[in-house]
Amino acid sequence: MENWLLLALLAPLLGAVAVWAAGEGMARKLAALAAALSLAAALALWGGFDPQASGPQFRIFVEWVPQLGIDLSLGVDGISLPLIALTGLVGLAAVLAPAPEARPKTYYSSLLLLLGAAMGAFASLNIFFFYFFCELATLPKFLLVGIWGSDRGRSRKEAAMHLTLYITAGAMAALVGLVYLFAVTGENFDLARLQAYSGAHPLPEAIQIWIFGILMLGFGVWASMWPFHTWAPVAYGAAPTAANMLFAGVLKNLGAYGLIRIGLTLLPLGARYWADCLAILAAINILYAGWVALRQQDWHQLIAYSTVSHAGYLLLGIAALNVVGVSGAVLMMFAHGVLIALIFALLGAVGAQGKRIGDFGGIARVAPFLGVCTGMAFMAASGMAGFANFASEVMVFIGSWQAQSTALRFGTVAAVWGLVLGATYMLRALRTGFYGEPSGPAVADPPMPARVPYAVLLAVLLLFGFFPGLLTGPIQRAVAPICQLIPAKMAAAEGAAPRKDHHQIAAHAAQANE
Amino acid sequence: MSLYPLQLEIALAVMALLVLIREALRPVGNGRALGLGLAALVLGLLAYSFTMDPVEGALYSGMYRLDGFALFSKRLFLLALALALALAAEFAPRLDGGWSEQYVITLLAAVGMLLIGSVNDFALLFVALELVTISFYVLTSYLRRQLPSLEAGTKYLIIGALSGSLTMYGIAYLFGATGTTNLDQVALALRNQGGAGGIFLFGMVLVLAGLSFKLAAFPGQMWAPDVYQGAPAPVTAFLAVGSKAAGFVLLVRLLYTGFLGAHHIWGPLLLWLAAITLLYGNLGALYQHNLKRLLGYSSIAHAGYLLLGAAAFNIIGVSALLFYLVQYACTVMCAFLAIVALGRATGSEDLDACAGLHRRSPLLAAALVISMLSLAGLPPLSGFFGKLLLLLGLFEKVELWNSYMIVAILASAGVVASFYYYFGVARAVYLDQGHSAEPIALTGATRLGLVLCIGAILFLGIYQRPLFDAAVNAALVLAPR
Numbered sequence: 003m004e005n006w007l008l009l010a011l012l013a014p015l016l017g018a019v020a021v022w023a024a025g026e027g028m029a030r031k032l033a034a035l036a037a038a039l040s041l042a043a044a045l046a047l048w049g050g051f052d053p054q055a056s057g058p059q060f061r062i063f064v065e066w067v068p069q070l071g072i073d074l075s076l077g078v079d080g081i082s083l084p085l086i087a088l089t090g091l092v093g094l095a096a097v098l099a100p101a102p103e104a105r106p107k108t109y110y111s112s113l114l115l116l117l118g119a120a121m122g123a124f125a126s127l128n129i130f131f132f133y134f135f136c137e138l139a140t141l142p143k144f145l146l147v148g149i150w151g152s153d154r155g156r157s158r159k160e161a162a163m164h165l166t167l168y169i170t171a172g173a174m175a176a177l178v179g180l181v182y183l184f185a186v187t188g189e190n191f192d193l194a195r196l197q198a199y200s201g202a203h204p205l206p207e208a209i210q211i212w213i214f215g216i217l218m219l220g221f222g223v224w225a226s227m228w229p230f231h232t233w234a235p236v237a238y239g240a241a242p243t244a245a246n247m248l249f250a251g252v253l254k255n256l257g258a259y260g261l262i263r264i265g266l267t268l269l270p271l272g273a274r275y276w277a278d279c280l281a282i283l284a285a286i287n288i289l290y291a292g293w294v295a296l297r298q299q300d301w302h303q304l305i306a307y308s309t310v311s312h313a314g315y316l317l318l319g320i321a322a323l324n325v326v327g328v329s330g331a332v333l334m335m336f337a338h339g340v341l342i343a344l345i346f347a348l349l350g351a352v353g354a355q356g357k358r359i360g361d362f363g364g365i366a367r368v369a370p371f372l373g374v375c376t377g378m379a380f381m382a383a384s385g386m387a388g389f390a391n392f393a394s395e396v397m398v399f400i401g402s403w404q405a406q407s408t409a410l411r412f413g414t415v416a417a418v419w420g421l422v423l424g425a426t427y428m429l430r431a432l433r434t435g436f437y438g439e440p441s442g443p444a445v446a447d448p449p450m451p452a453r454v455p456y457a458v459l460l461a462v463l464l465l466f467g468f469f470p471g472l473l474t475g476p477i478q479r480a481v482a483p484i485c486q487l488i489p490a491k492m493a494a495a496e497g498a499a500p501r502k503d504h505h506q507i508a509a510h511a512a513q514a515n516e
Numbered sequence: 517m518s519l520y521p522l523q524l525e526i527a528l529a530v531m532a533l534l535v536l537i538r539e540a541l542r543p544v545g546n547g548r549a550l551g552l553g554l555a556a557l558v559l560g561l562l563a564y565s566f567t568m569d570p571v572e573g574a575l576y577s578g579m580y581r582l583d584g585f586a587l588f589s590k591r592l593f594l595l596a597l598a599l600a601l602a603l604a605a606e607f608a609p610r611l612d613g614g615w616s617e618q619y620v621i622t623l624l625a626a627v628g629m630l631l632i633g634s635v636n637d638f639a640l641l642f643v644a645l646e647l648v649t650i651s652f653y654v655l656t657s658y659l660r661r662q663l664p665s666l667e668a669g670t671k672y673l674i675i676g677a678l679s680g681s682l683t684m685y686g687i688a689y690l691f692g693a694t695g696t697t698n699l700d701q702v703a704l705a706l707r708n709q710g711g712a713g714g715i716f717l718f719g720m721v722l723v724l725a726g727l728s729f730k731l732a733a734f735p736g737q738m739w740a741p742d743v744y745q746g747a748p749a750p751v752t753a754f755l756a757v758g759s760k761a762a763g764f765v766l767l768v769r770l771l772y773t774g775f776l777g778a779h780h781i782w783g784p785l786l787l788w789l790a791a792i793t794l795l796y797g798n799l800g801a802l803y804q805h806n807l808k809r810l811l812g813y814s815s816i817a818h819a820g821y822l823l824l825g826a827a828a829f830n831i832i833g834v835s836a837l838l839f840y841l842v843q844y845a846c847t848v849m850c851a852f853l854a855i856v857a858l859g860r861a862t863g864s865e866d867l868d869a870c871a872g873l874h875r876r877s878p879l880l881a882a883a884l885v886i887s888m889l890s891l892a893g894l895p896p897l898s899g900f901f902g903k904l905l906l907l908l909g910l911f912e913k914v915e916l917w918n919s920y921m922i923v924a925i926l927a928s929a930g931v932v933a934s935f936y937y938y939f940g941v942a943r944a945v946y947l948d949q950g951h952s953a954e955p956i957a958l959t960g961a962t963r964l965g966l967v968l969c970i971g972a973i974l975f976l977g978i979y980q981r982p983l984f985d986a987a988v989n990a991a992l993v994l995a996p997r
Contacts, residue, residue: 137900144942174928
């Protein structure tokens, strides 16, 4: 079974090299083959995954630089399983999406590199290789936006530079945190050994707070956390369809994933300290980005801000620090990833990039297939029951409400109002663009075989919307041990402390009375 | 007294003399074949050096050491020399004379570098340092009919002479404080005196200030952008790879022998010099248009990163420094090979000449971008692991909000800034449309060199263990006895 994991990772990476080496005519076919192999391997992993077992499965271990605890250590657990499947699914859909004409070799090898980077990052059980794979995505991102981006609004080259610098700033902040973690935990990068070490020698709280803070900053940039979200609208506005599917659907999750995998697991006290702050930032993410989305006239900007707003729900689920909330966040990474990839694919099929919402009208009448799919996708984005997104949102709300903290409660209320905002802008855009009298540029349904990816992505959302237990079971089993590490929440500790004070005051008062 | 430990230096000096004699008997044409042949010979010498074993203790009246650290650095200099000779051969058609002599002077500079790797006495230190520096006075102004080259040579001469005299002056003070020029004796005297006094520290600071010129680190960094831009490309490359590496090898040798007793002084001093240097280099490079000038500022920034490894004062810091120097040699040579090929095809070394390069020569474009991104420190390229190691060394000293942590944060900010100009090159090469789509023809040697350099950058970036092991072993030699 381990070989499937290796195939899921190596197929896109070697595919990228093969595409670069082969002729231009072969590029699309080779890329589709590599992505399909990767997806097939990911599905095989899912099939072979033992939901009852604890700890990572399909372990691959190769010594790399043992003096520094750097090993190529790969494996899959309940958290990474859905994300690896998501990567395979969105990766193949992105490769099959309508592609620009120019420079096919560079285009497809960049897509495959992104795909391989995400696979590697999700499968890594060693912090060095997690970071290595995350950073592998930098150049392909830069090329995809810079070469095939849209020049509407800001120039695509400026957008590419902006994206690269922002992501690098986040990466360097995260690297400082990770290296500090390395230095204070016995000079090791291996997650399992780090976990054992920090269990035996708990880090001082001040250091945990410092490291978690800087990790939150760095990973927050990747996850488009307010106020570090400004790269997202620029990049999503400019990037071509397939790149957007991978950026927003898969790579943006790396930030939240790193926060759970490294932050919550190794720095429980730091996580406890920052949870309230994270919840408030998440609430601002949800409300502020939703409010900005209300005013957007451009299709891609609208979806970009809705994604930024959704990142808030993710962060809120993580801030809850309990099994329900964190599992909800992981489920949301999967569900929102599939959904946002679907939406960007549909907008690509409509030709909406760089166009205003009002430029279109009545698309559903001239292109019924696209109309129905977009209608369902927008409903899912507005939080309609029956889609996986709804299930994940409910879990996040329950988790964050259970967290017994004022900031989390405030966040939950904000998140519920955020859903109202989301429904408003999504449905308004749907009404303007897809219903009413047809107007604007000609739009036609794609031919039959090209419809399959859209239908599959929708089917996945519906499947896990009706049967979320298929995913939440393994996720919760992996999340539970992480959440157990986190000591009682601040609120509980604070709640206990004043009560003690009250007792003391009461005792003093009693003494005084005597 | 055996000459065995000196055989590499002797071999290079003999090569230089033979080339000189041959030139007197039968002058060569443009010397391209000669340069490539010499490069191949040096590569053979490099392979031979792996059969040599370290020798215990100090040799030749305590002047010279052939320990693991010295051998590691000699191999590094031989690698740099081979690449520089090959580069000079590719550049030779653009010279208007003195083809053999440039190889002779390059070889003599390399003899100085090899000696620097083994220095165990201030007298040998000064002689070896001057051999390198004086050779570079000639080389920087080698395009003697071109004003920028002459300007570069003059600037290098004046600042080089100043820093040489600072070093000399510092050595005099150190002799005054300890009564010896031998590094081991200096360390011993320091221990017997129970620490460094004012005179010793004054001398040490003067020597470090003089050395900063070789490193292109603050306060001796001013010359780098002008000289890098004006000097012929192969000379600039050798300056960036060989001369800088020699400076760092010497610095580490001094810090861990003679200056060991004063590490509580030089540690913080070098730390802040590193911070200033890397910010100066990275900020200065942001808006440069000439590729060589950009690499000049980038070389200042890299001197800053490398100083972090010395300032960390631990084994991992020194091994990081050694790892970084080797991978930096491959990366910078790749960049300069691409710049020489670009200059030959377009007659320009500006960023504008790179516009649309990917259509004109995919290999050249890939080499230029890969070397830039490796300098930036992006995985899977070798620069990433080098920077990571330097950070790991630094973080061994980090505590909450101490100066090491602040400098580490400054260094990270510097790396982020550097992405702007390194990706600026990637932007010109891959995103911009050039005026011309005419394919650039590369010579077979250039093609081979580029492929080898790219292969080395990728190999060192993905499978770091062999070089890291070697660097750790070399660094362990210096561990305080």
